[in-house]
Amino acid sequence: MFRLLTQRAAARELDDLMNSNTQTMSHSSAPNAAVDPVVEVKDVWKIFGKRADEALAAIKQDNLSKSDVLEQYEAVVGVRDVTFDVYQSEVFCIMGLSGSGKSTLVRHINRLIEPTAGTIKISGQDVGSLNRKQLRELRADRIGMVFQNMALLPHRTVRDNIAFALELRNVDSFTRSQLADKVIDTVSLQGYGDRMPSELSGGMQQRVGLARALAADPEILLMDEPFSALDPLIRRGLQDEFLELSKVMGKTTLFITHDLDEAIRMGSRIAIMKDGVIVQIGTPEEIVTQPADEYVADFVQGISRLKLVFAHTVMLQPDAFVHQGGSLSGSEYWPSSSSEADLDTLIGQAVGCDTPTAITDDGKLVGVVTKDVLLRGIQGES
Amino acid sequence: MSTVIESGKNGNDSRLADMAAATREAEASGAAGRELSKAFGDFAEERREYYAGTFLNIQRNKLSALNLNLAAVMGSFVWAALRGNWLLFWVAFAFDMMAAANLGLVYRYHQAKLAAELTEKDYLVVRFTEWTASHLMAAVVIFVIGRLIVGWLANRVYYKQYSAWRVNSSTNWGFKTRRLILAGLILALIAPLTLYRSTQDAPTPRDCVKLARAMQDGDSVTAKQRFDCAVLSEVPTLMWFDRPDQYSYPRNDDGTRRVVVKEVKSTRPVNLNVWLSEMIDQKIDYAKAFYGYIFDSITAVLRSLLNAIEAVFVATPWPVTAGVILLVAYYFAGPKVAVFTLGSLVYLGLFGFWQTAMSTVSIVIASTIICVVVGLPLGVWVGKSRIGSAIVTPVLDIMQTIPSFVYLLPAVAFFSIGKPPGILATVIFAMPPMVRLTALGIKHVPESTKEAALAFGASPRQLLMRVELPLATPSIMAGVNQVVMMSLSMAVVAALIGAGGLGFIVVDALGQSEIGRGLLAGIAIALIAMAIDRIVQRANRVEE
Numbered sequence: 001m002f003r004l005l006t007q008r009a010a011a012r013e014l015d016d017l018m019n020s021n022t023q024t025m026s027h028s029s030a031p032n033a034a035v036d037p038v039v040e041v042k043d044v045w046k047i048f049g050k051r052a053d054e055a056l057a058a059i060k061q062d063n064l065s066k067s068d069v070l071e072q073y074e075a076v077v078g079v080r081d082v083t084f085d086v087y088q089s090e091v092f093c094i095m096g097l098s099g100s101g102k103s104t105l106v107r108h109i110n111r112l113i114e115p116t117a118g119t120i121k122i123s124g125q126d127v128g129s130l131n132r133k134q135l136r137e138l139r140a141d142r143i144g145m146v147f148q149n150m151a152l153l154p155h156r157t158v159r160d161n162i163a164f165a166l167e168l169r170n171v172d173s174f175t176r177s178q179l180a181d182k183v184i185d186t187v188s189l190q191g192y193g194d195r196m197p198s199e200l201s202g203g204m205q206q207r208v209g210l211a212r213a214l215a216a217d218p219e220i221l222l223m224d225e226p227f228s229a230l231d232p233l234i235r236r237g238l239q240d241e242f243l244e245l246s247k248v249m250g251k252t253t254l255f256i257t258h259d260l261d262e263a264i265r266m267g268s269r270i271a272i273m274k275d276g277v278i279v280q281i282g283t284p285e286e287i288v289t290q291p292a293d294e295y296v297a298d299f300v301q302g303i304s305r306l307k308l309v310f311a312h313t314v315m316l317q318p319d320a321f322v323h324q325g326g327s328l329s330g331s332e333y334w335p336s337s338s339s340e341a342d343l344d345t346l347i348g349q350a351v352g353c354d355t356p357t358a359i360t361d362d363g364k365l366v367g368v369v370t371k372d373v374l375l376r377g378i379q380g381e382s
Numbered sequence: 383m384s385t386v387i388e389s390g391k392n393g394n395d396s397r398l399a400d401m402a403a404a405t406r407e408a409e410a411s412g413a414a415g416r417e418l419s420k421a422f423g424d425f426a427e428e429r430r431e432y433y434a435g436t437f438l439n440i441q442r443n444k445l446s447a448l449n450l451n452l453a454a455v456m457g458s459f460v461w462a463a464l465r466g467n468w469l470l471f472w473v474a475f476a477f478d479m480m481a482a483a484n485l486g487l488v489y490r491y492h493q494a495k496l497a498a499e500l501t502e503k504d505y506l507v508v509r510f511t512e513w514t515a516s517h518l519m520a521a522v523v524i525f526v527i528g529r530l531i532v533g534w535l536a537n538r539v540y541y542k543q544y545s546a547w548r549v550n551s552s553t554n555w556g557f558k559t560r561r562l563i564l565a566g567l568i569l570a571l572i573a574p575l576t577l578y579r580s581t582q583d584a585p586t587p588r589d590c591v592k593l594a595r596a597m598q599d600g601d602s603v604t605a606k607q608r609f610d611c612a613v614l615s616e617v618p619t620l621m622w623f624d625r626p627d628q629y630s631y632p633r634n635d636d637g638t639r640r641v642v643v644k645e646v647k648s649t650r651p652v653n654l655n656v657w658l659s660e661m662i663d664q665k666i667d668y669a670k671a672f673y674g675y676i677f678d679s680i681t682a683v684l685r686s687l688l689n690a691i692e693a694v695f696v697a698t699p700w701p702v703t704a705g706v707i708l709l710v711a712y713y714f715a716g717p718k719v720a721v722f723t724l725g726s727l728v729y730l731g732l733f734g735f736w737q738t739a740m741s742t743v744s745i746v747i748a749s750t751i752i753c754v755v756v757g758l759p760l761g762v763w764v765g766k767s768r769i770g771s772a773i774v775t776p777v778l779d780i781m782q783t784i785p786s787f788v789y790l791l792p793a794v795a796f797f798s799i800g801k802p803p804g805i806l807a808t809v810i811f812a813m814p815p816m817v818r819l820t821a822l823g824i825k826h827v828p829e830s831t832k833e834a835a836l837a838f839g840a841s842p843r844q845l846l847m848r849v850e851l852p853l854a855t856p857s858i859m860a861g862v863n864q865v866v867m868m869s870l871s872m873a874v875v876a877a878l879i880g881a882g883g884l885g886f887i888v889v890d891a892l893g894q895s896e897i898g899r900g901l902l903a904g905i906a907i908a909l910i911a912m913a914i915d916r917i918v919q920r921a922n923r924v925e926e
Binding site: 110112132136137138139140141143144145147149151152153154155164165167168169212216222 | 828830831833834835836837838839840841844848849852853855
């Protein structure tokens with residue numbers, strides 16, 4: 001599996017990868033169900049405690065709650081019957097408060113934690129069936145991980161930290177530093193290769209963490225609250241940079257966060273976790289416009305909908321508009337927009353204009369957005 | 383703007399101060415004060431008014447520095463017992479017992495004086511008269527000062543007890559006569575024997591052994607003698623054993639050994655101590671006779687290691703050794719330490735300690751090498767494995783509580799005397815910090831760093847070699863430093879079992895009361911210790 005055979009071949013391959021991925025599917029597009037998922041998580045349970053198996057059986061039989069399990073079996077339910085798929089080049093966010101089991105869940109993907117029940121497949125291969133050597137190869141070659149507290153090795157230079165995964169795979173020193181320097185360019189750390197991590201600021205250190213995860217050119221990135229420990233300005237900068245990188249490199253990414261704003265910014269899809277259960281999986285728009293329950297609704301309440309809600313969600317059908325007493329006459333002179341326009345764009349068009357906005361598709365009128373509709377759309381009650 | 387804020391704050395402050403003053407007044411005269419007084423009174427039960435007033439004074443910091451509780455002065459430990467304050471009870475009781483014991487001594491020396499007068503030994507009469515007077519004085523002083531201290535402490539300690547009672551209602555409170563029963567029991571247990579002991583000349587253990595022999599032989603002894611031996615001297619011997627048979631292990635003609643048992647003719651039984659010591663000696667002799675090759679091979683290994691090191695330090699001409707040592711000090715620890723090292727070396731040369739000192743240093747280096755080679759893996763095991771920690775930690779705890787002297791015993795038992803057993807004792811003594819600090823370093827590697835290494839596919843071996851050991855290095859180096867220093871101190875003590883070196887000069891000088899020679903050698907040891915310590919420590923710091 002390990003592809004870095006010679007230094008030249010390796011460099012060429014890295015170039016190829018970067019070029020080819022420039023044209024990959026756009027960041028926010030919804031997954032195509034026909035494509036095989038890269039990561040499949042199916043019916044995964046994780047229960048901590050000596051009597052985990054008993055507890056699992058009891059939960060399945062009697063549907064015990066988290067506190068019941070703790071009381072009766074001295075076991076803590078970390079992850080409760082979780083199933084989801086992640087597709088090629090997708091940024092899949094897992095959002096939840098602390099203790100919701102999101103970090104536990106993501107550590108199942110590279111088997112840092114063994115599931116109590118359930119299977120995890122990567123490109124169709126069952127992770128649980130790997131022997132130790134195969135598992136180490138999987139971790140070194142195919143999965144990169146970024147940690148909230150960076151977890152860099154303080155006694156090594158930035159370059160040696162970045163090349164750590166390669167070193168573990170016995171890649172020779174020359175190839176290592178070549179590849180590391182490439183990744184150092186990628187995360188804009190030029191000139192810092194020979195510094196020690198302690199000389200770098202928090203944001204810089206996390207760039208090193210990201211570079212380390214990218215160095216072996218893995219297919220999958222696991223990011224465990226990578227930006228949570230940083231201050232807001234730096235966090236925002238790194239988020240933007242990561243989004244850019246993600247578009248270019250097209251890595252399948254599992255992104256953990258406790259911040260819904262971040263999840264919405266970063267995620268092509270978001271899974272919301274509570275007490276080890278995934279409450280809802282959907283695109284940012286789905287999460288905001290159709291929260292699955294009270295808990296999610298509470299969460300999305302304060303989120304600005306301007307960039308998340310699109311014309312096709314709020315617009316009135318032309319018939320309904322007429323039915324409400326509107327007139328379509330002169331609609332060709334109205335400002336017009338596509339059905340993919342977000343509320344922010346629609347507001348821009350509606351300001352200083354007495355008429356409603358026409359939503360057209362190929363020049364054909366498909367919907368009408370009045371100011372009432374816009375206001376309701378912003379408010380979130382359609 | 384700022385002035386407005388300032389004045390507002392001042393306004394607040396003065397209002398707060400007013401409120402505090404008002405509260406204080408209310409406490410003194412008003413409802414709050416009455417409630418407190420009632421709580422104080424409820425706690426005290428008897429003499430409510432007195433304690434309510436005293437406690438209020440304590441709370442207001444108005445208690446006079448000389449305030450004495452007269453009841454406590456008079457009642458002493460009886461007062462403390464009635465009030466349920468057992469801490470003060472023991473303090474008061476100790477003072478009174480000390481005074482009483484001194485009175486007992488007055489009686490004893492007065493009797494002795496009378497006896498001396500009968501035998502007309504004037505110098506004894508003078509001595510005992512002096513002793514009688516001084517103990518009488520002591521009795522009075524201790525009694526008076528003790529009572530005053532107890533009386534001074536009483537209210538203050540009693541207020542602490544009140545505070546504890548407020549938090550935890552099961553704390554002793556009130557004035558209970560039933561507590562006198564316990565106080566009486568304590569008194570009955572302690573006072574009579576203690577006072578009796580102070581009036582009597584205690585028999586020596588030797589007297590008591592004679593007494594025991596007399597009893598075994600059926601001679602008559604008085605009840606008082608038996609009582610004195612049983613109670614005032616050593617704890618009486620309850621178990622008597624037949625002296626164990628004597629074993630010897632002479633060689634046969636073909637070089638093997640045989641066991642010869644010789645029955646002991648002695649009729650007198652022995653106590654547990656003698657019996658067990660002889661049994662242990664027998665077992666050790668047996669092990670040495672039949673498994674001697676194990677000890678011999680260990681000795682051989684130690685000796686060849688030491689020979690190799692001594693070849694470098696002792697056999698190399700001194701200018702070469704000194705030059706290399708100075709270079710090492712300069713390179714690793716800088717010019718200041720090099721100058722200090724030079725001074726130490728000059729001292730060693732000037733006073734003719736060079737060869738001896740190098741022999742000591744050889745032992746230190748040999749033990750340090752063994753400690754690191756054995757201690758490092760052991761420390762890693764302790765740091766990483768719960769079983770390892772459970773097995774090794776208690777052993778280390780015991781090893782560190784045992785005085786260095788005692789380590790000489792097993793070394794001598796199995797390896798007789800000389801340098802190899804000296805190294806062995808030194809290794810045992812100096813090993814614990816190596817193991818402990820290595821384990822500490824390994825344990826303190828952050829869990830998240832280890833997780834990251836695993837997430838990038840590290841094998842357990844790679845985790846240890848590339849993450850855990852490098853991160854533990856400062857701690858491990860501190861361990862090495864400790865090992866060197868402890869080896870040096872033990873190498874000196876090991877001179878007692880023939881390890882030679884500077885320690886031997888000190889031991890020899892002590893034996894012959896040649897203080898000057900011992901002192902010079904002692905200073906040499908101190909200089910070596912300081913030089914090594916500085917070199918190792920600086921070397922660590924430079925590395926970091």
